[in-house]
Amino acid sequence: VPFPHLLHPGQSHPLLKQWNNGPSIKAHQLMFPIFVSDRTGVKEQIGSLPDHYRWGVDRLDELLDPLVALGLRSVLLFGVISDEKKKDRTASFADKDDSPVPKALRRLRERYPSLLLATDICLCGYTSTGHCCILCENKAKQGILHIENQASIERLAQIALSYAQAGAHMVAPSDMMDGRVGAIKYLLRSAGLESRVPVMSYTAKFASVYYGPFRDAACSGMSFGDRSSYQLGVGSRELALRALARDVAEGADFVMVKPGGPYLDIVRDVRERVNVPVAIYQVSGEYAMLYHAAQAGAFGLKEAVLESLVCAQRAGASIFITYFTPLLLQALAQNK
Amino acid sequence: VPFPHLLHPGQSHPLLKQWNNGPSIKAHQLMFPIFVSDRTGVKEQIGSLPDHYRWGVDRLDELLDPLVALGLRSVLLFGVISDEKKKDRTASFADKDDSPVPKALRRLRERYPSLLLATDICLCGYTSTGHCCILCENKAKQGILHIENQASIERLAQIALSYAQAGAHMVAPSDMMDGRVGAIKYLLRSAGLESRVPVMSYTAKFASVYYGPFRDAACSGMSFGDRSSYQLGVGSRELALRALARDVAEGADFVMVKPGGPYLDIVRDVRERVNVPVAIYQVSGEYAMLYHAAQAGAFGLKEAVLESLVCAQRAGASIFITYFTPLLLQALAQNK
Amino acid sequence: VPFPHLLHPGQSHPLLKQWNNGPSIKAHQLMFPIFVSDRTGVKEQIGSLPDHYRWGVDRLDELLDPLVALGLRSVLLFGVISDEKKKDRTASFADKDDSPVPKALRRLRERYPSLLLATDICLCGYTSTGHCCILCENKAKQGILHIENQASIERLAQIALSYAQAGAHMVAPSDMMDGRVGAIKYLLRSAGLESRVPVMSYTAKFASVYYGPFRDAACSGMSFGDRSSYQLGVGSRELALRALARDVAEGADFVMVKPGGPYLDIVRDVRERVNVPVAIYQVSGEYAMLYHAAQAGAFGLKEAVLESLVCAQRAGASIFITYFTPLLLQALAQNK
Amino acid sequence: VPFPHLLHPGQSHPLLKQWNNGPSIKAHQLMFPIFVSDRTGVKEQIGSLPDHYRWGVDRLDELLDPLVALGLRSVLLFGVISDEKKKDRTASFADKDDSPVPKALRRLRERYPSLLLATDICLCGYTSTGHCCILCENKAKQGILHIENQASIERLAQIALSYAQAGAHMVAPSDMMDGRVGAIKYLLRSAGLESRVPVMSYTAKFASVYYGPFRDAACSGMSFGDRSSYQLGVGSRELALRALARDVAEGADFVMVKPGGPYLDIVRDVRERVNVPVAIYQVSGEYAMLYHAAQAGAFGLKEAVLESLVCAQRAGASIFITYFTPLLLQALAQNK
Amino acid sequence: VPFPHLLHPGQSHPLLKQWNNGPSIKAHQLMFPIFVSDRTGVKEQIGSLPDHYRWGVDRLDELLDPLVALGLRSVLLFGVISDEKKKDRTASFADKDDSPVPKALRRLRERYPSLLLATDICLCGYTSTGHCCILCENKAKQGILHIENQASIERLAQIALSYAQAGAHMVAPSDMMDGRVGAIKYLLRSAGLESRVPVMSYTAKFASVYYGPFRDAACSGMSFGDRSSYQLGVGSRELALRALARDVAEGADFVMVKPGGPYLDIVRDVRERVNVPVAIYQVSGEYAMLYHAAQAGAFGLKEAVLESLVCAQRAGASIFITYFTPLLLQALAQNK
Amino acid sequence: VPFPHLLHPGQSHPLLKQWNNGPSIKAHQLMFPIFVSDRTGVKEQIGSLPDHYRWGVDRLDELLDPLVALGLRSVLLFGVISDEKKKDRTASFADKDDSPVPKALRRLRERYPSLLLATDICLCGYTSTGHCCILCENKAKQGILHIENQASIERLAQIALSYAQAGAHMVAPSDMMDGRVGAIKYLLRSAGLESRVPVMSYTAKFASVYYGPFRDAACSGMSFGDRSSYQLGVGSRELALRALARDVAEGADFVMVKPGGPYLDIVRDVRERVNVPVAIYQVSGEYAMLYHAAQAGAFGLKEAVLESLVCAQRAGASIFITYFTPLLLQALAQNK
Numbered sequence A, B, C, D, E, F: 001v002p003f004p005h006l007l008h009p010g011q012s013h014p015l016l017k018q019w020n021n022g023p024s025i026k027a028h029q030l031m032f033p034i035f036v037s038d039r040t041g042v043k044e045q046i047g048s049l050p051d052h053y054r055w056g057v058d059r060l061d062e063l064l065d066p067l068v069a070l071g072l073r074s075v076l077l078f079g080v081i082s083d084e085k086k087k088d089r090t091a092s093f094a095d096k097d098d099s100p101v102p103k104a105l106r107r108l109r110e111r112y113p114s115l116l117l118a119t120d121i122c123l124c125g126y127t128s129t130g131h132c133c134i135l136c137e138n139k140a141k142q143g144i145l146h147i148e149n150q151a152s153i154e155r156l157a158q159i160a161l162s163y164a165q166a167g168a169h170m171v172a173p174s175d176m177m178d179g180r181v182g183a184i185k186y187l188l189r190s191a192g193l194e195s196r197v198p199v200m201s202y203t204a205k206f207a208s209v210y211y212g213p214f215r216d217a218a219c220s221g222m223s224f225g226d227r228s229s230y231q232l233g234v235g236s237r238e239l240a241l242r243a244l245a246r247d248v249a250e251g252a253d254f255v256m257v258k259p260g261g262p263y264l265d266i267v268r269d270v271r272e273r274v275n276v277p278v279a280i281y282q283v284s285g286e287y288a289m290l291y292h293a294a295q296a297g298a299f300g301l302k303e304a305v306l307e308s309l310v311c312a313q314r315a316g317a318s319i320f321i322t323y324f325t326p327l328l329l330q331a332l333a334q335n336k
C-alpha cells in the first residue's frame, strides 16, 4: 500500500521547520475594549466579567499605564451611562462634550500619543430603549419595534464625526443598520477627514447567546424587543456575506466578525473575499467559557486563550479585540 | 448616499423567509460517543465530564433505551481498559473477543438493529505507553518517542477489520499515522468488506488543550512524551489541508475535524475541498466550557449548545459527535 | 492496482444514505407564470404552449383554486394586451388602474391571502414597438433601434411602484436595461416600500432561440429589430457575470437565470458568487422540448420534468419558475 | 441614481467587440458516435433516433466519405450485436477478431488515416444480461444485481487493450465501475502503449431518463435490474465530483459529462477542477428534444442545435460528442 | 510504484494536440504606445528606450503607415511637452486645441479610420510639479506632497471628455487617484458619450523601479517627492485587489496591470475576479531588460519577447501594450 | 459621484500601516545555487553568468565562509563534469564517490553543520547526450529522441538515494520525467530515509529561452534534440497544473516554479492549490536581464533585484533560489 502524502519529511531540519511555520501572535495585534463610565473616580467591578471594571475617565491611567508599558497599542472605547436621565430616544448625550467617550479621547490622546484610539459607535448605550437605533415612537408605544433606519444612520454618522473630531483614530459602528458605513464616510468626507479616520465595521455581528455578560458591562439592556431584527441569525452564512458585501461597498476599511471563536468559518469566508484586514471580537461569553472552564480545571487558562487566538489567526483574522488583552500582553512579554 | 444592499426586503413575506432559511438540525445528525468499560456492571462517573459515565457492556441498555426512543441513530464506541495488565506495546487486547468494543458491538447489533455502530480505532486505550501508535522499544527506554509507522498502521488495520467483523458499520481511525486509512481499506478489501464498511477519518485532529477531560474519561494518559508529534499544530492550516489530501487519497469516506467549535474555519476549508460528508467532534473541553459558563450564569445551556451546532452546520459540517447528544435529543423532541 | 476512491461504502447503511442525500424538490419552490388578459371572461388557448391559456382576471379563480389547494405558494403575473390601441411608445397602459396586472393583484390579494404575488416588470407587452424599452422615436422611424436608457428605467420604476402599491409582494424586471434595479429601488425607497417589496432581477437573460413560444403567449412580438442588443449573447459567460455584478450592486434581492435548463453552468456561476436565492425560468422552448419529446415516446414526461428541476437544484437554484407547475404540484402531492 | 456597470461601452468599436468575443465552434471539436453492426451490408434505421442508422462495417464508407470531406475529424465507435447467441456473462465476443469494433477500426484506420478513432469500452452491448459489468451468477439467478467489480474492470481492460492494438487512438470506458481507468492504464502500460493511447473517461455519467432512445440504437436493454446502482443519481453533485477525483487519480486523459445539456453545471464544476479537456455527450434524449420541438415549430433546428453547443462551450467543454455532427458540419461549412 | 498522471498520452495524435493547444498571439491584441511631441517636424531619439522616438504630429504617418500595413489595430497616445512654460499646477495645456494629443487624434482619426485610438489620461506630463495630480500649493511650498484628490479627478475627467470629443475611442487614466474612473464616467454620461467611450483603467499600477526609462521618454520627471504615495507598493497584493474592486465599482470597462511581466500573478488574480478584458503594459524597464540581455547574447530577442507575451496571455491578459509592437507585427506577419 | 473605495484611511496611523504590511524578505528564504566542478583547485569564471564561477570542492570554503557569516542558510548543489570521458548513457558517474556532489556534501556537512544542503538531481550533467534522461540507444543513433522513462526514473532515484546517504538534507529532481518523485520516495523509504529527506520537485519547469546562460555554467548542452519534449510549453498553464497534481500525488514535499519572474501567475496558481511551501528558481536569463539592464542604466541593480523577490513573495513563493544571493545577503544585512 503506497501512501505518498507524508507530513514529516518537510519538517525534518530546523530550516525546513522555519519554512513551514506561520507567524506567531504579536502584541500589536491586540485591541483592548474599555468601558468608560460617566461617573468620576469609579472603578466598578463588572459582575459577569470577572477581573474587568467600568472606569472613570480620571482613573484610566491606572488601568493603562502598565498595559502600555507591556506593549498595548490600541484600545476600543465604550461609553457607559449610569444615569438613566441622560438617555433619550436619539442618544443625544453620546457626543456631548462631557460624555465619557469624548472626554476619554481627549485624555488618552494627550497621555498616550502612540496609542491607537478606536471608538465603538452605537446608540444602545445612550437610548432610553436600549436599542442600537432610533425607533418609531408611536409604534414603540404599542410595543412594536419599528426601526427608523435613515434617522438612525444619520445620528450614528454625527456621533462618529464628533468622536473623530475629539481625537478618535478609528470609528467602529456596531449597530448593524443598513447604510451606516456609507453615512459615516459621507460625513467624514464633508469634514475633510475621509483619509484620516478609517471605519472598522462590525460587519458580521450575529444575534448570539454569547453576549450575555456584555450587557451587564455596558448597562445596555433593552426595555423591550430584542436585537435579532438587526443582528444576523447565527446560522446565516448567506446574510453574513451579504452584510460583508454591503459594508465593503459602503467603504469599510476594516471588517470585524463578532463573536469570534465560534464563527471562525465566517472569518475564513470573509478573508477569502476581501482585502482589508479582518478583526475578531472575542466576546464576553467566550471570556466566560474560557475563564470558568479553566477555573473548573479543564485546562490552563493561558494555554487555552493563546490557542483561541492562534485559531483566529489561522482562520484569517489579524486583529484581536479581547478582554484577555492584559493576560496576553504578560504572556507575550514573558515569551520574548 | 445610496446604499443598495438591504438585508430586509428579501425576508418581507413568510414564503421569502422560507426561501432564505437553511435547514435546521435533525436528530439523525447526532452521533453519541460512549465509553465502554472492560468491567462488568459498572456505571462510573467521569469526574471531568459531568453527567457522563463509563459503562459496563451489560448496562448499556440502561443508557441507550431512552436515547434510541428519543431518536438516537448512531453511536461512536470507545473501549476503556481499567486493568493496566491488559495493556502492552502492540495493543493486543484491543480486538480480543472479550475486549469491550467487540462485546458491545455484538450486544448493540442485536438490541438496536437500526442504530449505526461506529467505533473509534486507536491504540492509545490499549498500549502500555498510552500512545496512539507502536513505539520503538529501544528508543522508548531512552525516553525518545520514535514511531514505528508501518507496524502501527498494520495493527490499526487489524483492529478495524476485527471490529468490522464483530458488527461495526463504520470504523473511525483517530491515531493520525500516515497511511492508516489506506491500510484499513486494503485489509477490508482483502476480506470482501470494502463496500460495506466505510471509514470516517479523524482527518484534522489538532494537538489542542481542549482534550484535557477526555483523557480522564478514556483512561488514556501517556506515560511519557505527548501527542504533538503526530497531531496537528493548532495554527497549521497547511498541515490540516495536507492531512485532508492524504486521507482522501487513501480513500476516506467521511472526514472529521476535531476539536469542532474552535476549528470551524477548518471545517469550511474541508467542505470547500471535498465531497464527502464532514463531521465535527465537539470535544470534552468544549463540553466543559459550555457547561461551566452556563453554570456560572453566562447564558442558558440549551441555547448555547444549540448555537454551537448551528455554527458547525453553517461552517459545513453535517454530522455532530457530541456529549450533549442526550440534551439535544430532548430539545429537538420538544421542538417537534 | 489500488483504487482508493470508492463511491459505495459511504452509502452502505440507511443512515449513511440519509447523510449523503440532498434535499428533494418542495412545492413551495415553484412559481407559476400566469398570462392575464385585458379581456374579460376569456380562457384563450396559447397555440404554441399546449395546455396553457390567457386568462381574464374574472376567471383566475378557476385556474388557481385547485392549484392553491395542491400547495401553490407563488405566481408570476404577465399582462397581455390584446387591444393594440392601448399600446404606445411609453407603455402608458401598463400601470393604469384597469390594466390586467393591477386588477389581478387586487383580486388575488383578496382571495389568496398567503399566496406570494410577483409581477413581471417590462415594457414589451405595452409598447407599440414590442420592445422592452423606450426607443428614440426619430431613429425608430429610420429603422434604427436606439434605446433611451434613462427614460426606460424611470418608466420601469414607475410601473414597479404602481404594482407594489396595488399589492405585489415582489417585482421582477425582465427588460435588461442598465440601472433598472437601482431605479426601482430608488422609487420604492421614496415611497417607504424599500423593505417590503424585494426585487427579483432577470439577471442573466440570454438572447435564446428557446423563447419562441413565449412571444405567442404574451402577444409581444417586435415590430422591427430584435432583443439581441439588450439581452445577452448565448455564449457570453463574461457578460452574464458582469450583469450579475451590476444587478447585485444595484440591490437585487433575488436573481434569475433565463432560460434555465441549458444555462445551468451560469446558475452554478451565479450561486458561487452571490448570497441571494437564485431562480431559474424554465422557458417556453424548454417546455416544448420536454412536451414534444415525451409525446414522441422518448421518455415519460413527469420523470423528465422532475429530472430537469433536480438538475436545476443541483446547479444551485432554489426557486423554479415553470409552466409545468400544475403537473409538478400533482406529482409532489402523490409522492407525499 | 448612479449605475456604473454598463455593458455597452466595452463593445462600442469593432476592435473592442473582437476583444470581447470568445472562440466560435470549430469542426474539429465534433466527435461523431457511430453504431457498427455485426451484420454485413446493413444500414438499419434506428426507430427512436430519426436519421440515424446501424451500419455494417462494409458500408461505413458510404456514411463517412461525405462527412470526412466536410471536415469530420473524429468518431466514437459502438459495437451492436444483433445475434443474442454471441452474448454471454463476460462479454467474450467484444474483442473477438470479427467483432464489429475491431473490424471497423482496421477498415477506418486504412481509409481515413487522419481520422481519430475512439471506441466506447463497455460490456453492456455484449453481455447476456445487458449490464455494463460482470454480475455474480448465483445472485443474478435470484434476481439480485451483485457487481463483480474486480472481474469487470479486468475484462474492460482486456477489451481496451485489444481495441488499442486493433488501431484505436483513444479508448472511452462508459461502464462506471470503480477502478476501470486505472486497470486500463495498467494493461496499456504492460503493453508499452501507455503514452500512445489516452483514456477518455465517462466520468460523470448520470442515471438519466434522457438515454431512452440510445438503448434502442445499441440493442442494449437490460434483462433485469437497472443501471442506477452504478450510474450517478441525477441530483448528486457530490458523487459526480468524487467520480471525477477518482478518474483523475486513476489517470484519465480526457473526461466526459453525460448527458451534456442538462448537466452543464457539472461541466463547469469539472472544468474548474481539472486541467484535461472536457467532453460532453449530447445524448439521444437531447437529440429527441431538439428534433421534435423543432418539428413542432417551437424553433429552428439548426439554430437550436448551435445554441446547445455554444452553451456547452461556455460551460467549459471543448469536445462535443453529438448525433447532430452531420448537420453541424454542414452548417459550419456554410458559415465559412 | 504506480504513477497515473502522465502528460504524454493526451497529446499522442495531431487532433489531440489541437484539442490541448491554447490560442496563439494575434496582431489585434497589440496596442502601441506613441509619444507625441508638442514640437512640429521632430523625430527625437529617446535615449533610454533604444529604437523609440518622440514624434511630431505631422510625422506620425511616417511611423504608422508601415505598422498599419502590418496589421496594427490600436495605439495609446502620450503627449510630450518640451516647453516647460506650458506646464502649470492644473495641467491646463493638456486639453488645449493645439496640445499634441487632440491634434494627433484629429490627424489619426482621419488617416486611419479603423485604428482604435486610446489616450493616456494623466496630469504628470502637463503639471509643473511633474506629479499625476493637483497638489496643495501651500504644502508643496513646504515640500509636503498633499494631494487634492477631488480637484484632481475633476480635472482628469475634463481632459478625458475633451479627448473623447476630439476623437478618442477609449480613455485610459493612469493617475491612480481614488474616484477618477467614476468622475470620467459621470462627465461622459453628461455629454451623452457613456456608451461610446469606454474607460481602460490603469488599475494595478505599482510603484516599480522598472519605469526609469519612461520618464525620459515622456519628459515627466518630478520636481520633488515621488509617486509612491499614489501608486501601489510592489508587494501589495491586497491593495492591488482593493484598487481593482474600486475601479470596477466605478465602472471600468477594461483593466490594466502595469508593469506586466513581473506582475503576472496580479494578472491572474485580476482575471479570476472580473469579467472585463485585462491588459498588461510591458513597461520601459522590461523593454530594457529584454533588449540589453539579448544584446549581451543571453538569448534571441524575438524569441524572448514572444515568450514574454505568451506568458502574459497564459496569466490571463488578452491585450498587450508594448514597445515591441513593431518587432512583433513583423514576427507575426512572417509566421503567417 | 460617491467613491467609497479609498485606499488611504486604512493606512493613516503607524499602527494601521503595520496592520496592512506583509512580511519582508528574510535571509533564511534564500537558497544559493553552486556549481561544483570535478576539477580540484579551480575557480572558473562562467562567461555568461557574470560574477559566478565553477568551484573545486577544495575551494568551496572560500566562497561560503563569508556568505554563511552573512546569514546564508541553504545551498543547491550542481555537479559539473569537465571531463567528457566520464559521461555515458546512464550517467553512471553522478553518484560515484569522487563525483563532485557527494564530495561537496561530505565537505559542507562537516564545515557548516547548520547549512541546509540540497542537491539538484538530474542526469543531464552526466550523460553523453546531455539529456536529462536515459534515451533509447538505437533510436538516438537515428537522431530520434525516445525517452526510456522507467529506466530514467530508477536511475534518478538511485542518485537521489546516494546523495541522501552522502549527507544531502533535501533532493531536488529537475528532470521532468513522469513518476520520478514517486520513484525517489520509494527508494528513500526502502532505506528508512523517507521521513528525513524531503523532495523538492522542479514541478513547473518550462521550456524557456531564459535558460541560455545556465547551460554554459553547467556544461550541459545537448548533442542533439532539445528538452521541449519533457519540459513544459511556455503557454501551458494546463500542463503545469497537471504536473503539479502529478508531483503532489507522488509525494513532493516542496514544489518549485522555474523560471521564476516571468511565471509568477503559475506561482499564484500553485499556491492556491497546494499546501506545501513554494520555491522559485530565478534563472540565469533573469539574472542576465536584471544585470545587463542595470549596467545600461535602466535602474539600480539592488533595487530591481529586491523588487523581483518581493514580487515572487507576493505571488506566493516563500523560497528563492537565486544567483543574486550574495548581493541580497549584503543588502539585507545592511537593512538590519
Ligand SMILES: [Zn+2]
Residues within 6 Å of the ligand: A122, A123, A124, A125, A131, A132, A174, A175
Ligand atoms: Zn448597540
Ligand SMILES: [Zn+2]
Residues within 6 Å of the ligand: B122, B123, B124, B125, B131, B132, B174, B175
Ligand atoms: Zn489515540
Ligand SMILES: [Zn+2]
Residues within 6 Å of the ligand: C122, C123, C124, C125, C131, C132, C174, C175
Ligand atoms: Zn420585455
Ligand SMILES: [Zn+2]
Residues within 6 Å of the ligand: D122, D123, D124, D125, D131, D132, D174, D175
Ligand atoms: Zn454500458
Ligand SMILES: [Zn+2]
Residues within 6 Å of the ligand: E122, E123, E124, E125, E131, E132, E174, E175
Ligand atoms: Zn502620471
Ligand SMILES: [Zn+2]
Residues within 6 Å of the ligand: F122, F123, F124, F125, F131, F132, F174, F175
Ligand atoms: Zn537536466
